[in-house]
Amino acid sequence: MAAALALLAPPVRDWVRATFGQLTPPQIAAIPAVHAGRHVLVSAPTGTGKTLASFLAVLSELIADHQRGELRAGIHAIYISPLRALGYDVQRNLEGPLAEICASHLPGCAPDDVPVRVASRTGDTSPADRRKLVAKPPHILVTTPESLAILLSTPSMRPNFAGVRWVVVDEVHALAGNKRGVHLALSLERLAHAAGRDPVRIGLSATVSPLDAVARWLVGVNRQPEIISWTMPRDAVYSLGSVLTGQVVPNPSTVQRGVATAVAARVDRHRTTLVFTNTRGAAERLAHRLKERFGDNAVAAHHSSLAREERFSVERRLRDGALRAVVTSTSLELGIDIGTVDETVLVGSPRDVTRALQRVGRSGHRIDRHPAGHFIATGVDDLIECAAVAERCRAGVLDPVRLPRAPLDVLAQQLVGMSVDGDWRDADAFALVRRSASYAKLTRRDFDAVLDYLSESSETMEERRVYAKIEREGRGAKKVFRARGRSVATIYHQNVGTIAGGASVRVKPRGSSTPIGTVEESFLESIKPGDRFLLGGRVWSFMYAQGMTAFVAPASGRPSVPRWASEILPATRGVARGVGEMRAWMRDTLCALGERALTGRIVDRLGVSERDAAALASYAAAQQALSPIPDPGEILIERWLDSEDERLVVHAVTAPLGRRANEALARAIAYRIGRGNAGLLVDDQSFALRAPKRAAWEEEQLAGLFNPSGFAEDVARAVARSDLWGRRFRQVASIGLMLVKNYRGHSRFVGAMQLNARRIWSVLERERPEFPLVRETYRTVLEDDLDVPAAEAWLREARGRITLRDVPSVPPFQFRLISAGTTDAMLLEERDAFVRRLWESARALATTEA
């Protein structure tokens, strides 16, 4: 430690001694690395001083420069957080120490003239502050990935980036596995270009796996990262409860009441409790119920659809200890400073071990306090899954993150951003893009195809001149591109980023200037004046809408809950497998020792109550009696007649792989059967096909249906017959700036045509299959949305171990699939044949009626 401290400039060193006395282990490791100018990834649990670890060396250099009189104007360090709110915390946590250093440890420093200045730029920053940023840039800039991209495409800002020395990326685990992270990685390359040097990259991450892949994402292909991983576990305590009602598929309102009672019991025991639900709607509902119990001012909701003022106020009251409980969906997962929380309560399985660790790590938020997590399962299947998650949390078994492979939509957007800088030689831009890990293997052909799309080279000369986004000039190695006109920067600024979402409507109390939050346009369409709904845990009555703002008044009574799209989280491979293993363990124990002994073993292994254990044991026994529980590496097919439509037969396949793999399996197998259309049901533990009886599976067929060879190809063919492409295309097209959401302040898709992404998809797919955003749609679905490798590996593992069993009715382990699995249907017939068949039956019907 002394060595690390000795590297710091005296004022910073003195401040550390006076404030903390000592450095934490991640800080001891990080300071020398940053000091020596090495790129580092620091992985350590929340509350271990990571942020300061990254900044101490930076602050030290800046103070030393100042003391030598060499601190030049301009940005020296950039801090990037995926969450705006986190940026404000960091700004505060830098300004505080800087003021203290100035006041007590830096001779001659006036308190109103701290030499190192910090400023933030996010979507919330006012136009005046944005202009100030250009005219008088701070030494340390705090920003988000999207705002950084905008600043990089603001010509007046560019000189301020020259000479940037450090870039800190916080919450790396929330970025490394998705398109948002790919987008940021390209921005980091653009930043290095603008800086005219290679800034030292410092990544901060919660526990994440695999570290080397994440580090490669951070630094790109030609730089050497140093990995500092500090995993001394602050032994977290995990406990499990439930609201089991005795029914396998209980009534949702009974479950909601039970959850509220169970959560209230946890809140009673602690001073401050942080509650995670998996959806914003559930957070609203639960916050509302808890307010009834603990009072309006003791409980709050916090999620991403609440207005910034609302969220700030909740965070502040949480820090001040004024709240007993905060109910959140995901927005408090990341490291916003929330003060001291005694326990994290997780309602329903968090589906993912990394996420569970992160949520539980929000409690006991200091290095010397143990985090505590309490799961409240909402049903028997959920209880098994919560138990599997808790076991993996204790053992530290994480699911690996995967880096999206060269997404062309993100590339298109960033090339537009680059074009705003001025002339780019094609070859230079290509080289820059390939330095980022995700694009290391990007082909020149794909790169050129994206530039062709952006310059619309297929259209007539006249139109290209008027409407293309970029223009190109020259030939061969001298070929360059640049933005075509000033509106391009506007398009980029207003549509930057990869975060999807429908049009949202602001909700404002009448007569108030601050909004409460947002609801989706589709929700607003579904309510009429006088209808009540929940937002921020309070009841509002809808009065009227004006443009994209809905005016409301405080109300009371039974409210509805807004729906926000895209909220179903899939279980990860590891968690799904953990459930399959636990089911097989229950079977073995049951067969060897009987149901009563199983109850005892469940109490021992899971730490649940006797009552919950008995419910699980009887659930397993009921399944085992009807149809034996399979091993995770076995294929069990259960078949029964559909009770709703006797013409149909249901085949349910147990596959503990998670929804993303099961979706691939369900589609490929429906395709392989090749006899007519099929309804699909998919969840994390199994999938089912509903098909006419004539398409029932034969024993001899099974080996072929579940054959691993040719599987990936069949998935692709099957998906082509589904609506998956069309659904994903809207997002790809909006990231790729093909459908722009915002243009000159209008937040609308074009015109009264109800521009329908699926329709556009079907036209484009037919007419322009090589179009880059068409190909990116295929890639996103096949590589990011579906987990084809996991499905394929499972088919290989289970080869030769297939059982088909006819059962009289829905087996207990399939109840959840049948009642709550996501449903879809595959149109496997040729379009013409399908239409002809329906036409014929319509005609037959018309004839009978006549």
Added chain:
Amino acid sequence: MAELFPLSPEISLAPGGAAWIPGHATVVIADVHLGYARAVRRRGGYLPTIEHPEEIAARVVSICRELGAARLVVAGDLRHSTRDADSLELDDVAAFRATLLAAGALSRVDLVAGNHDRGDARAVARITLGEIEIVHAPPASLPERWTISGHLHPSTTLRDETGAGMRVPCALVAGRLVVLPAFSEWAGGVIASRLIRSLPAAEWRRIAVMDDRVFEV
């Protein structure tokens, strides 16, 4: 010849999305939205031009030939841009008309003014053919006379017993009111059940209109 779907002795629906009035040798189509792809490009997005106005006109001509029509009525929204039509879009309209008339089958092309056709001097508010009215937007209450309209771009989903489905354009019919599907390739169509809430009748027949057949769902 593809089968027609008769609505009354005077009016049938024809494949391709047209109404056929044999007593007046007239074909009616609606919502062509010429220039749509370009309008998207002009607002910063991108759609390629898949079908040029000449090709769209050729589609219309082939329907008219098959039926033996002498007159075409476009029930509004021939072009897309409401305010800011550029010269390219006006060229599209001219090319469309020219191709229609040059083919020789049609002797007359009329346009009912849609909300998108502002400023087109040739557009009229409504066209009356004997007892049949042709307008753009469907009226607020069910009419007494047969009325052919467009504007709403209705579509419906065909489903079989497994739930497998396909979204197709459709015509809506209630009493003597007909709402034609959009003729534009790009129109995704608005699902009929969503439209019906704001229409002047509770019960609507949905008639799927494909390129080669027309049938009731």
